[in-house]
Amino acid sequence: MSDTHAQTVAYVRETMLPEQAPPSTAAGPIKWMRDNLFSSVLNTVLTLLSVYFLWVVLTLVLPWVWYGSWTASSLKECREAVAGLGLAHGAACWSVIGERYLQLIYGFYPDELYWRANLAFILMLVALAPVLYPNLARKILWFSALYPFVAFWLLWGGTLWTPVVAVAGFVFAYLAFEILNRTAGSLVAVIAAILAPVVWWLLLAGPVSNGLASVMPLAIEPVESAKFGGFMLSIIIGVTGIAMSLPLGILLALGRQSDLMIVKAICVGFIEFIRGVPLITLLFVASTLLNYFLPPGTTFDIILRVIIMVTLFASAYMAEVVRGGLAALPTGQYEAADALGLDYWKATRLITMPQALKISIPGIVSTFIGLFKDTTLVSIIGLLDPIGLTTNIRADSNWNGIVWELYGFIALIFFIFCFSMSRYSMYLERKLKTGH
Amino acid sequence: MSATTDPPKDGFQLSQLIYDTRYRSMTIQIVALVLFLLGVGWLLNNAAQNLAALGKPLSFGFLGEAAGYDINQKLIEYNNQMSHGRAALVGVLNTLLVAVLGCILATVLGVVIGVLRLSNNWVVARLMTVYIESFRNVPVLLWIVLTMAIFIESFPAPRAFRGENASASMSLWDSVALTNRGLYIPKPELYSGSTAVIVVFLLSIVGIFVFGTWSRKRQEATGQILPNFWIKLAIFFVPTLLVYFILGRPIGLELPELKGFNFQGGIYMRNSLIALTLALGLYTAAFVAENVRAGIMAVSKGQSEAAFALGLSPNRTMNLIILPQALRVIIPPLISQYLNLTKNSSLAIAVGYMDITGTLGGITLNQTGKEMECLLILMAIYLAISLLISSVMNWYNESVKLRER
Numbered sequence: 001m002s003d004t005h006a007q008t009v010a011y012v013r014e015t016m017l018p019e020q021a022p023p024s025t026a027a028g029p030i031k032w033m034r035d036n037l038f039s040s041v042l043n044t045v046l047t048l049l050s051v052y053f054l055w056v057v058l059t060l061v062l063p064w065v066w067y068g069s070w071t072a073s074s075l076k077e078c079r080e081a082v083a084g085l086g087l088a089h090g091a092a093c094w095s096v097i098g099e100r101y102l103q104l105i106y107g108f109y110p111d112e113l114y115w116r117a118n119l120a121f122i123l124m125l126v127a128l129a130p131v132l133y134p135n136l137a138r139k140i141l142w143f144s145a146l147y148p149f150v151a152f153w154l155l156w157g158g159t160l161w162t163p164v165v166a167v168a169g170f171v172f173a174y175l176a177f178e179i180l181n182r183t184a185g186s187l188v189a190v191i192a193a194i195l196a197p198v199v200w201w202l203l204l205a206g207p208v209s210n211g212l213a214s215v216m217p218l219a220i221e222p223v224e225s226a227k228f229g230g231f232m233l234s235i236i237i238g239v240t241g242i243a244m245s246l247p248l249g250i251l252l253a254l255g256r257q258s259d260l261m262i263v264k265a266i267c268v269g270f271i272e273f274i275r276g277v278p279l280i281t282l283l284f285v286a287s288t289l290l291n292y293f294l295p296p297g298t299t300f301d302i303i304l305r306v307i308i309m310v311t312l313f314a315s316a317y318m319a320e321v322v323r324g325g326l327a328a329l330p331t332g333q334y335e336a337a338d339a340l341g342l343d344y345w346k347a348t349r350l351i352t353m354p355q356a357l358k359i360s361i362p363g364i365v366s367t368f369i370g371l372f373k374d375t376t377l378v379s380i381i382g383l384l385d386p387i388g389l390t391t392n393i394r395a396d397s398n399w400n401g402i403v404w405e406l407y408g409f410i411a412l413i414f415f416i417f418c419f420s421m422s423r424y425s426m427y428l429e430r431k432l433k434t435g436h
Numbered sequence: 437m438s439a440t441t442d443p444p445k446d447g448f449q450l451s452q453l454i455y456d457t458r459y460r461s462m463t464i465q466i467v468a469l470v471l472f473l474l475g476v477g478w479l480l481n482n483a484a485q486n487l488a489a490l491g492k493p494l495s496f497g498f499l500g501e502a503a504g505y506d507i508n509q510k511l512i513e514y515n516n517q518m519s520h521g522r523a524a525l526v527g528v529l530n531t532l533l534v535a536v537l538g539c540i541l542a543t544v545l546g547v548v549i550g551v552l553r554l555s556n557n558w559v560v561a562r563l564m565t566v567y568i569e570s571f572r573n574v575p576v577l578l579w580i581v582l583t584m585a586i587f588i589e590s591f592p593a594p595r596a597f598r599g600e601n602a603s604a605s606m607s608l609w610d611s612v613a614l615t616n617r618g619l620y621i622p623k624p625e626l627y628s629g630s631t632a633v634i635v636v637f638l639l640s641i642v643g644i645f646v647f648g649t650w651s652r653k654r655q656e657a658t659g660q661i662l663p664n665f666w667i668k669l670a671i672f673f674v675p676t677l678l679v680y681f682i683l684g685r686p687i688g689l690e691l692p693e694l695k696g697f698n699f700q701g702g703i704y705m706r707n708s709l710i711a712l713t714l715a716l717g718l719y720t721a722a723f724v725a726e727n728v729r730a731g732i733m734a735v736s737k738g739q740s741e742a743a744f745a746l747g748l749s750p751n752r753t754m755n756l757i758i759l760p761q762a763l764r765v766i767i768p769p770l771i772s773q774y775l776n777l778t779k780n781s782s783l784a785i786a787v788g789y790m791d792i793t794g795t796l797g798g799i800t801l802n803q804t805g806k807e808m809e810c811l812l813i814l815m816a817i818y819l820a821i822s823l824l825i826s827s828v829m830n831w832y833n834e835s836v837k838l839r840e841r
Contacts, residue, residue, distance in 0.1 A: 277815045277818045380786060
């Protein structure tokens with residue numbers, strides 16, 4: 001048909017026309033703006049409103065930030081210096097940050113010992129690295145396990161024997177398990193592995209450590225807890241809380257998921273109780289009540305008490321996150337593990353828990369972000385975290401009445417920490433995704 | 437092949453308690469229970485000994501004694517001669533007040549922000565992202581003290597409103613005064629005849645529901661759809677306004693007025709209450725916005741396309757197809773955000789708002805020295821509120837659960 005038809009047509013184009021650029025309204029920034037900013041009346045109104053809002057806020061904030069004084073030595077001097085600039089809303093007095101940033105970071109930790117806190121922080125990054133980036137050498141994990149003891153020694157100082165003796169407890173537990181597991185059976189080995197370190201820590205560790213210290217001190221200058229403060233304190237409480245709450249949370253989650261009725265009841269009761277009360281009441285317990293529950297005469301450090309309560313608090317939330325991960329696993333995984341003949345602990349360790357933890361990573365990270373933000377609450381019971389320190393700084397007659405600069409600085413630091421953590425969690429989520 | 441298992445032995449042996457899976461779980465549970473009870477017993481024993489040594493026997497008698505302190509923010513009658521128990525009740529009501537106000541604010545803002553973040557308007561979507569990230573990544577306590585600081589530092593003191601050339605003026609036709617002590621808003625005044633207006637208003641609300649049911653039945657029977665929204669709007673406004681004007685405007689407004697050094701009249705909202713509500717509301721709104729966004733995104737695109745293919749209008753698609761599915765995803769985390777907000781309201785103590793933590797856990801605790809009793813009651817109250825909210829959530833979850841066969 002078509003070839004006969006072609007003869008009757010007067011003109012047929014035989015070459016392609018060159019491609020032409022799209023009309024200016026359908027490409028480039030104009031098209032983008034039409035699509036994204038002015039696609040309808042409502043959108044146009046919204047765009048204009050947002051731009052106006054941005055204009056108002058930025059013209060207010062940017063000059064205030066930019067022309068701020070970095071040199072004044074008191075608020076009064078700064079106000080005078082800034083008044084000369086003739087700005088409508090004044091300008092910031094950043095000199096307070098310049099003068100006090102070390103205090104906001106380290107609290108009242110002795111200046112000459114800052115290197116110890118810095119070293120502990122750097123070592124923390126090293127210890128975290130294999131946990132955060134699984135491609136790194138597995139051997140660093142041994143350092144991660146030892147890190148808490150190293151950090152404790154670096155930060156609080158005192159004799160090296162205290163952390164060494166504490167580590168020895170774990171070594172004894174391991175040895176007891178290994179030896180008895182071969183000779184006396186697994187049950188005896190487990191019981192011995194629990195009893196050995198407890199006996200060691202409660203009865204022998206103190207005298208042994210004192211004895212060793214009197215022979216060979218190996219001590220560095222001790223720092224008392226009252227001098228801890230600032231972001232250092234927030235990081236100590238946050239990181240310890242999260243590191244200890246993860247194992248506890250996993251156990252609680254397993255308990256809550258188990259068929260053992262009594263164990264389940266205990267775990268559910270604990271989790272629901274902790275999740276039902278605000279953290280501040282638990283901190284009140286730490287500051288006023290915890291000593292009542294210990295044998296008469298025991299008193300121990302307020303930071304330690306706070307860490308204990310924060311750990312319990314975070315572990316309940318962690319348990320719910322992990323439980324969510326366990327519940328999200330298909331039943332087939334549990335059944336397959338059973339079919340392979342794995343016992344409960346092996347199935348949990350090798351099959352279900354790795355997958356459940358992978359699913360719950362976003363939840364774990366957001367629990368951690370929440371916990372890190374919640375460490376500011378310790379200022380209410382009188383510890384000197386950054387917010388607690390603002391009161392201290394304002395008590396100085398030079399800086400009486402300064403508000404925005406301090407809060408802004410603290411907010412910025414918290415934002416940097418928390419935002420980068422949430423980005424990391426997104427990265428990890430993408431990386432661990434095995435689906436298509 | 438011969439049988440590889442041993443023939444079952446007769447009788448019960450002690451080792452079966454550990455090695456026989458039939459009994460092992462029982463053993464573990466009993467051991468766990470005994471250890472748990474021992475642990476709790478140890479703690480309680482220590483507490484009893486310590487309290488006895490300090491001469492502070494556990495007693496709740498202090499709740500009946502005169503409190504001796506004033507509470508500036510109160511919803512019920514209270515003065516410093518009343519008991520600690522009454523002060524605690526005032527505190528509970530204050531907690532609930534700030535929680536309810538905060539939840540309303542967080543929901544309204546959160547929904548708007550969550551929807552706007554999904555908008556295809558680039559500027560708006562970015563702005564909302566910035567809002568959400570900056571509120572989620574900074575501690576709520578910092579937001580609370582910051583909002584309070586904004587009130588105290590940036591708003592004029594009442595005396596700035598005084599005189600011929602006052603440096604501050606009231607807004608909204610001289611009816612609202614925003615000062616650093618708080619917000620003064622008009623208070624409705626009821627004259628004779630106002631009861632009739634209120635009754636008519638309540639009746640018209642009942643009328644809206646009756647109309648809704650009737651209209652749905654009519655639609656199911658005949659297939660005809662009425663302009664429901666406009667009719668409901670008319671029922672809401674017309675009768676009440678008619679009665680209001682016929683009776684000669686029996687409800688008026690009492691405006692706040694500057695008398696002496698402060699404003700008098702109207703409703704006074706203390707700056708700590710507003711700052712706390714705002715901070716909690718804005719902070720929680722960021723989380724609610726994320727929940728709303730997740731909920732809307734969880735409804736697959738095919739659902740709205742199918743609805744359009746069936747010829748449903750965009751409005752009805754939203755109401756009948758998308759919202760019911762999205763709400764199932766949104767509501768459970770939303771309620772747990774309400775729970776978080778209620779628990780975060782305990783930070784009121786940082787701005788001096790007298791909620792339950794400020795009265796019972798603050799002044800009462802310090803005055804009576806009854807740490808154990810005060811904290812027990814405090815925790816019990818929060819626990820009761822939390823369990824109440826989470827039982828509502830469970831009930832809701834149960835009612836919207838997809839019925840699977």
